[in-house]
Amino acid sequence: MTATPADQRPLAGVTVLDFSTLLPGPLATLMLAEAGARVIKIERPGGEDMRIHGPIVGTGAEAMSAYYAVLNRGKEIVTLDLKSADAVDKLRPLIETADVVMEQFRPGVMERLGLGYEALAAINPKIVYCAITGYGATGPRAAAPGHDLNYQATTGALSIGRLPRVDPAPPGLLAADIAGGTFPAVINILLALLGREKTGRGTRLDIAMTDAMFTFGFFPQAEAAVNGRFPDPGEPIFVGSLPRYSLYRTKDERLLAVGSLEEKFWLAFCDVIDLPASLRNDRATPVETRAAVTEKVAARTHAEWAQLLEGTEFCVTPVASLAEALADPHFVARGLFAHSVSTPSGTVLPAAVVPIAPQFRAEPGVVPAPGL
Numbered sequence: 001m002t003a004t005p006a007d008q009r010p011l012a013g014v015t016v017l018d019f020s021t022l023l024p025g026p027l028a029t030l031m032l033a034e035a036g037a038r039v040i041k042i043e044r045p046g047g048e049d050m051r052i053h054g055p056i057v058g059t060g061a062e063a064m065s066a067y068y069a070v071l072n073r074g075k076e077i078v079t080l081d082l083k084s085a086d087a088v089d090k091l092r093p094l095i096e097t098a099d100v101v102m103e104q105f106r107p108g109v110m111e112r113l114g115l116g117y118e119a120l121a122a123i124n125p126k127i128v129y130c131a132i133t134g135y136g137a138t139g140p141r142a143a144a145p146g147h148d149l150n151y152q153a154t155t156g157a158l159s160i161g162r163l164p165r166v167d168p169a170p171p172g173l174l175a176a177d178i179a180g181g182t183f184p185a186v187i188n189i190l191l192a193l194l195g196r197e198k199t200g201r202g203t204r205l206d207i208a209m210t211d212a213m214f215t216f217g218f219f220p221q222a223e224a225a226v227n228g229r230f231p232d233p234g235e236p237i238f239v240g241s242l243p244r245y246s247l248y249r250t251k252d253e254r255l256l257a258v259g260s261l262e263e264k265f266w267l268a269f270c271d272v273i274d275l276p277a278s279l280r281n282d283r284a285t286p287v288e289t290r291a292a293v294t295e296k297v298a299a300r301t302h303a304e305w306a307q308l309l310e311g312t313e314f315c316v317t318p319v320a321s322l323a324e325a326l327a328d329p330h331f332v333a334r335g336l337f338a339h340s341v342s343t344p345s346g347t348v349l350p351a352a353v354v355p356i357a358p359q360f361r362a363e364p365g366v367v368p369a370p371g372l
Contacts, residue, residue, distance in 0.1 A: 009036025020104035021048040024181030026071040058345025069369035073341040077370040117204040128192040136208030151176035155213035180209035243290040254302035255319035265314035338364030344371040
């Protein structure tokens, strides 16, 4: 799919004032920037916290976190102490022409700074004001601090899977930050901009990262509505209660993902591993079948499974490392890694992969991250 010239991208002409820090808000405004919006990031003197987190490239005045560079590709910077007496006056010209405001403070902070929705809407009634918080602007937990792990814990998301009994570890995906914060923010900002075309007015968006976590629980919620009880952790099919949809260790202690939910796929996999007919009804013999599959999978290495499964179509996949996935010819061919970002020191880094269709983005290339 051909990329779009910069001035013809869907959000060309849209201006975003970004007061957010760290991950959810900056990733959301990055997506808007990739689709053509002008994103002006408001940072305190010395820069936001993400500038010093993670691996640093460059030294001295050119030093920058790789995380920060990737999240803020193509944005502009305005340095301002929001607590200064003239902060609102200095921002007024930007507020008057902005389409979107993104912030990620706890509820009430922007209001105390004179930059809450009501104050900004009085200056610019068309402004779309998006606030991402952990628990939302209302409710008993509104002012509570938290991070991704806390939000998954509070909403029951962590209890759905099969946690290990010894040394449980946090999940590797920041689901609350990205799926609960970034994605709902982008979706609702675009809906608000579309709605503004009909009403002529902006709105305030209250995006709570915990709210979207309940979407991930719709299977057990539906089961509870029908059965009168919630399934136990590890009980739902999609978290590995059946042998046909589970993870198994290979001979070299790597993993094989068996996702053969459909009967035809499961039976095809059973043929490959020569599973006895008496064990193929895994709903009737889950313990015995799992033990047999575990033994069969452990007989081959990860590489041997990859070779054996090449070209098959029964939904069994060797679990790739991220490094292996980044080098996968399929994903490379789709152009996922064609964009780059440069830092003030001249270092060029791979850009974040964002779910913006290529026809809505500029041509692949190197775009700078903002310095102070």
